[in-house]
Every structure is written in structure tokens, then in C-alpha cells.
Amino acid sequence: MTTTPLVLGPMLxxxxxxxxxxxxxxxxxxxxxxxxxNRSWTARTFAVHGHHYALVHVDGLHPGTATPYTVCIDGAAVWPAADSVYPASVITTLTPGAPLRLSFGSCRTSVPHDRAGNRTHGVDALRAFALQMADDDGLSWPQLMLFLGDQVYADLTSAAMQDFIRARRDIKAPPGEELADFEEYAQLYNLAWSDEANRWLLSTVPIAMIFDDHDVRDDWNSSLSWKREMEATTWWHGRIVAGLASYWVYQHLGNLSPAERAADEVWQAIAAHDGAEELDLSAMLDGFAERCDREPTTYRWSYCRDFGEDRLIVLDSRAARELDPRRRALVNEEETAWFDERMQGGFRHLVVATSLPFLLPPGLHHLEAWNEAISEGAWGRLAARVGERLRQALDLEHWAAFQRSFRRVADISTAVADGNRGAAPQTVTFISGDVHYSYVSEVERTSGSRIIQAVCSPIRNPLPILLRSFSAVLSYGVSTRLSALLSRSARVPPPPFRWSGITGPWFDNCLATLSDTPDGLRLTWVSGVVDGGDPLHPTVTERAAITVAPRTSGSGGAATENGPEPRSEA
Structure with missing residues (x-):
């Protein structure tokens, strides 16, 4: 049992x-x-399954200021810790009109930062970035840090998490080493966010998040067959309820603006509570989570923010799926309509954050499109069964495997880029994670906005060597032609545009930063490296950098690279 009143946080x-x-x-x-x-703001906690949480709304601040803050619980000072070696945590408000500077990444496992942990999972890029921030007050800090899924792994648990599970239930009984309930999710988040360096970072840089499959389970909502298989188990209902309920508490609640919180049905219950006893949200939140899984159109996890002349749209590509084969879509009609309304011109950069890459390497795109077609019956029932097994075994369930959604989003993006929805932005840029390697691709266009895909994955969970080779092969020409032939054989129409890689892939643990600069959209990837044999104090090294220049009259624009060549630690 913890001896301090503060279990986790504070998180900005x-x-x-x-x-x-x-x-x-x-x-x-x-x-x-x-x-x-010299001001104070107070909030009472609410309870969920024996855990206690608060979200303190700090208002009346001045734009463009950095204000140190402290936290007290029932009158006791709890943050910063008395023995902290890190700078004061600060609240840095946005400067109106300031261009976007956003750090992003995905896929981070919670294992120790010692030599053994670094040997199996590499150096934590997030922790290395935190240590650099703590040591360099002059560093250009991001306005926002966006985590694009797999912040916790509910299905691939660490030794420490398995010890926790083993102490409370039979780990040999289903779901085994995977998570079973809210209590186990609470412990998993604690393991993920309690490292001192990362905890300081999360208290100082504004954080936003969106889930991906491992936040719940591998291949979450990949197909109707997958969902029926899960629902036939004795443990899935408890997992999905706990996964979505804990996601609302630990990740989604903090994504909401004050106005969005005021409209949120769960927050309304918290805001309306005026009893002497702490509000227990357990039953309400479980019912809410169960309904969100059963009727995904009843709640939205996506959100949109504007930063000066830049717009960020964070799109749910997991819970909002339509799995009925007759209407199969990565993003259902209601969510697509919401996205469509926000995809407008008039911004300098339109940034779409989706955990799954919209533009995969072309060879993999065609393979997934072919797999969807045969899994849905293009080659008959026997091939459909084989296709479904391949889909789940090889994780063939990105945008390319939901062709209806891929083509709809391609049409929307092209309309914006062509200037049909207001002044064309310099770029329509998709940022993503999930695939455990990083790269940049671009749609082949001669006018209008540049359409870019930038991927940063993983933060700390490197791809096995064999899968690295498989991924690299699918990035090149021969595999693209072969998989395109397969796709055509299953009567999949060709994509509405062509795209190719600008740089990558590389497989290092990385954290990326996207910056709106006078020269164009600047993208950099950094990794942590251990110098001098001290695994607890990694330093930051630049793995790749690219500037996507605005298109000029008669020119396709330019993408310039500098810094070290992208490379793998393999």
C-alpha cells in the first residue's frame, strides 16, 4: 500500500x-x-472500483505564460516531492496565433530502465526526451505531446504485471497473463506512468491520447468474426468493460476541453454531485463502457483542436468501426460525418492523427486490400476462412483493409488539398503509429496541398528482427507489384491516387516532433542512447529529420533531409 496520498500524477x-x-x-x-x-483551485475526488481520481480545472490564466504549480491533498503537500531532482512543474498556456509544435509516438511497454530492460526493449525514447527537457531549460518544448495508442499493453504483460495478477487470481485460468478487470488496469497504468523522469514530463507538457488495439487486445475490432470469437469467451465482457472504463478515466477525460467536459454524460454526474460522501462512479462507468462497446455510435472518442493557423484532428480508428460485412468500415458513418465536417481548408497545416497509418507502404496496402476482399468472400467460402486466419495472424486490419473507409477519407483529403473546401493548406498530414517502424510517404500530386503520411512507432517496443525484414521488403517495388496483382485478382479497384516513400523505414525506438516553421512542416525523430555505461541516464540523438516545403508554382515542392541517416540498432 502506498504511503503517500498521491498515487499517480499530476498529469497536465x-x-x-x-x-x-x-x-x-x-x-x-x-x-x-x-x-x-498565488492562486488555488480545488476539486474533490470521485471513486471507481476503490480507486480515487480528481481533475482540477485551473482557469483565469494569462496567454503565453509559464506558471510553476504545486499540488496538495487534504492540506498535505505532495508535488513536487521533497527530494525531487527535477525542475518545477509548470503550466504553459498557449500563445494565440503561435504555430503548432507537437511531439508524438506510439507503442510503449513498461519494463525497467536497467541494462536488462534496455537489452530486451531498447532505450525508452520518452524517458530520454524527458531527461533532455529537465537538463535544458532552453529546449523548445512542445505545446502538446500526443500518444497514438498502445500506451498500455493489456494482452502482453510484463513480469511485474504478471506478479500482480498472480497475487490476486489463478494466472493459469482465462484470461491468464492478460488483464481481467479495472483493478488490473489501474496497476498497469501505474507501472506505465510512475517512472520519475516520465512522471515529471507528464506533469509539465500538455498530454493528449487516443487508444489502439493493445490498450484492449491485439486485433481489437478487426472483423465481425474476431468480435464473435471474443464474445464467446468467459472473460471478454469483463475485459472490454474494464478497458473502456479505465480508458475514460486515465486517458480520455483529460483530452476534453472545458466545454466538451460540460457536455460529457459521465462528467455531468461528477459536476452535479454535491453530497457529503465521495461520488462512486463504478456502476455508471461500467454501464457506459458496456454501451459504448455495444452501440459505438452513442459516444465519440475523437476530438479536434486548433493551434493558431494549424488544425489537429485526432480520429478514433478502433471503437468507431462498423463490422457488419455489408457496411464494413474502419470509421462508421456518424464518425466519418464528424470528420468530414472538420476537414476544411483555410489552415496552414491540417494534421490528422490516427493510430493506424492511413498510407502504408504500397506493397502492404495492396496485401491488406486483397485480404479484406477474400475474407469477405471474393474467392469463395474456403478462401474466406483462410483469409480471416491470415487477417488475425498478420494484423492485416489497417485502413487498407477497410477499403470503403480508405476511399472515403482519400476523397475528403483530396478535396481539401485541391482547394475545394476553402484555401488549400500547405499540407494535409497524417501522423500515426502502430506498425513498430517509422517512415514518411507522400501522395504523388503536381498541384494543391501536399498529402503526407508520417509514422513514429515504437516509443519503446522494437519489432523482432524477422518482422523488420518482412516490413522492409513490403516497402519496395517488387513486392508492391506482386501484391497489386493479388489485389486486382480479387477485384479490388486500384487506389484513387499513388504514393511513395520519402524516407524510411527505420526501426529504432523513437519520439517524433512536428513543427510548423517558415520553411515548411518540420519533422524530426529522436532516440535515446546510453553513453558511458549508465542505462538510467540516456541521452537524445537525432535519428531522422525532414522539412516538407510548401508547394510553389510549377514545382512539386521539396522535402529536404538533414541530420544522421535513419538507421536501425539491429
Whole structure:
């Protein structure tokens, strides 16, 4: 049992020009106070399955300021810790009109940062970035850090998580080493976010998140067959309810602006509570999570934010799927309509964040399109069964494997890029994770906006060597032609446009940063390296950098690289 009233956090979540949200998990029911700039803001905790949480709304701040803050629980100072070696945590409000600077990545496992952990999982790029920030006050900090899925692995658990599971149930009985309930999710998040360096980072840089499959389970919602297989087990209902309920508490709540929170049905119950006893949300949140899984159109996990002349759209590509083969879509009609409304011109850069890459290497794209076609019956029932097994075994369930959605989003993006929805932006840029390698691709166009795909994956979970070779092969010409022939043999129409790689793939643990600069959209990837034999104090090295220049009259634009060549540690 923890000896401090603060279990996890503080985490700096939604921040705008005049307000911020600070999230904490506490040991007991309590009153949480944030002090900043000679003012205080207070929130009471709410409970979920014996755990206690608060989100403190800090308002009345001044734009473009950095204000140190502290946290007290029931009058006791809990943050920063008395023995902290890190700088003061600060709330940095947005400067109106300032261009976007966003760090992003996905896929981060929670294993120790010692030599053994680094040997099996590589250096944690997030922790190396945190240490660099702590040592360099002059570093250009991001306005937002966006985690694009797999922040926790509910199905591939660490030794520490398995010890926790083993202490409370028979780990040999289903679901075995995988998570079973909210209590286990709470422990998993604690393991993921309690490292001192990362904890300081999360308290200082505004954080936003969106889930991917491993936040719940590998291949989550890949097909109707997959879903029926899961629902036939004795443990899936408990997993999906706990997964979505804990996601709302630990990840989604902090994504919401004050206005979005006020409209959120679960938050409304928290805001309306005025009883003497702490509000227990357990039953309500479980019912909400169960309904979100059963009727995904009843709740939206996606969100949209504007930063000066740049727009960020974070799109749910997991829970909002339509799995009925007659209407199969990665993003259902309601979610697509929401996305369509926000894909407008008039911005300098339109950034679409989706955990799954919209543009895969072409060879893999055609393979997934072919697999979807045969799995849905293009080659008959026997081939459909084989196709479904391949889909689940090889994770063939990205945008390419949902052709209806891929083509719809391609049409929307092209309309924006052609200037048919207001002034064409410099770029329509998709940022993604999931695939455990990084790369940049571009749609082949001679006018209008440049359409870019930038991937940063993993933060800390490297791809096995054999799968690296498979992924690299699918990035090149011969495999593209062969998989395109397969796709055509299953009567899949050709894609609405062509694209090719600008740089990559590389397989290092990385964290990427996207910056709107006068020269164009600047993208950099950094990794952590251990110098001097000290695994606990990695330094940062640049793995790749590219500037996507705006298109000029009569020119296709230019993408320039500098810094070290992208390389793998393999």
C-alpha cells in the first residue's frame, strides 16, 4: 500500500490560452488543491472500483505564460516531492496565433530502465526526451505531446504485471497473463506512468491520447468474426468493460476541453454531485463502457483542436468501426460525418492523427486490400476462412483493409488539398503509429496541398528482427507489384491516387516532433542512447529529420533531409 496520498500524477492534460486541466489519482477520498501564481483551485475526488481520481480545472490564466504549480491533498503537500531532482512543474498556456509544435509516438511497454530492460526493449525514447527537457531549460518544448495508442499493453504483460495478477487470481485460468478487470488496469497504468523522469514530463507538457488495439487486445475490432470469437469467451465482457472504463478515466477525460467536459454524460454526474460522501462512479462507468462497446455510435472518442493557423484532428480508428460485412468500415458513418465536417481548408497545416497509418507502404496496402476482399468472400467460402486466419495472424486490419473507409477519407483529403473546401493548406498530414517502424510517404500530386503520411512507432517496443525484414521488403517495388496483382485478382479497384516513400523505414525506438516553421512542416525523430555505461541516464540523438516545403508554382515542392541517416540498432 502506498504511503503517500498521491498515487499517480499530476498529469497536465488539456491546456488552452487561459486554462488547464490537472489530473491525479489519490490513495483515499480527498480534496485536491493546485496552487499556481498565488492562486488555488480545488476539486474533490470521485471513486471507481476503490480507486480515487480528481481533475482540477485551473482557469483565469494569462496567454503565453509559464506558471510553476504545486499540488496538495487534504492540506498535505505532495508535488513536487521533497527530494525531487527535477525542475518545477509548470503550466504553459498557449500563445494565440503561435504555430503548432507537437511531439508524438506510439507503442510503449513498461519494463525497467536497467541494462536488462534496455537489452530486451531498447532505450525508452520518452524517458530520454524527458531527461533532455529537465537538463535544458532552453529546449523548445512542445505545446502538446500526443500518444497514438498502445500506451498500455493489456494482452502482453510484463513480469511485474504478471506478479500482480498472480497475487490476486489463478494466472493459469482465462484470461491468464492478460488483464481481467479495472483493478488490473489501474496497476498497469501505474507501472506505465510512475517512472520519475516520465512522471515529471507528464506533469509539465500538455498530454493528449487516443487508444489502439493493445490498450484492449491485439486485433481489437478487426472483423465481425474476431468480435464473435471474443464474445464467446468467459472473460471478454469483463475485459472490454474494464478497458473502456479505465480508458475514460486515465486517458480520455483529460483530452476534453472545458466545454466538451460540460457536455460529457459521465462528467455531468461528477459536476452535479454535491453530497457529503465521495461520488462512486463504478456502476455508471461500467454501464457506459458496456454501451459504448455495444452501440459505438452513442459516444465519440475523437476530438479536434486548433493551434493558431494549424488544425489537429485526432480520429478514433478502433471503437468507431462498423463490422457488419455489408457496411464494413474502419470509421462508421456518424464518425466519418464528424470528420468530414472538420476537414476544411483555410489552415496552414491540417494534421490528422490516427493510430493506424492511413498510407502504408504500397506493397502492404495492396496485401491488406486483397485480404479484406477474400475474407469477405471474393474467392469463395474456403478462401474466406483462410483469409480471416491470415487477417488475425498478420494484423492485416489497417485502413487498407477497410477499403470503403480508405476511399472515403482519400476523397475528403483530396478535396481539401485541391482547394475545394476553402484555401488549400500547405499540407494535409497524417501522423500515426502502430506498425513498430517509422517512415514518411507522400501522395504523388503536381498541384494543391501536399498529402503526407508520417509514422513514429515504437516509443519503446522494437519489432523482432524477422518482422523488420518482412516490413522492409513490403516497402519496395517488387513486392508492391506482386501484391497489386493479388489485389486486382480479387477485384479490388486500384487506389484513387499513388504514393511513395520519402524516407524510411527505420526501426529504432523513437519520439517524433512536428513543427510548423517558415520553411515548411518540420519533422524530426529522436532516440535515446546510453553513453558511458549508465542505462538510467540516456541521452537524445537525432535519428531522422525532414522539412516538407510548401508547394510553389510549377514545382512539386521539396522535402529536404538533414541530420544522421535513419538507421536501425539491429
Amino acid at each position: 492534460r488539456y491546456v488552452d490560452a487561459v486554462s488547464a486541466s490537472v489530473w491525479v489519482e489519490t490513495r483515499d477520498a480527498a480534496s485536491v488543491v493546485v496552487d499556481a501564481g
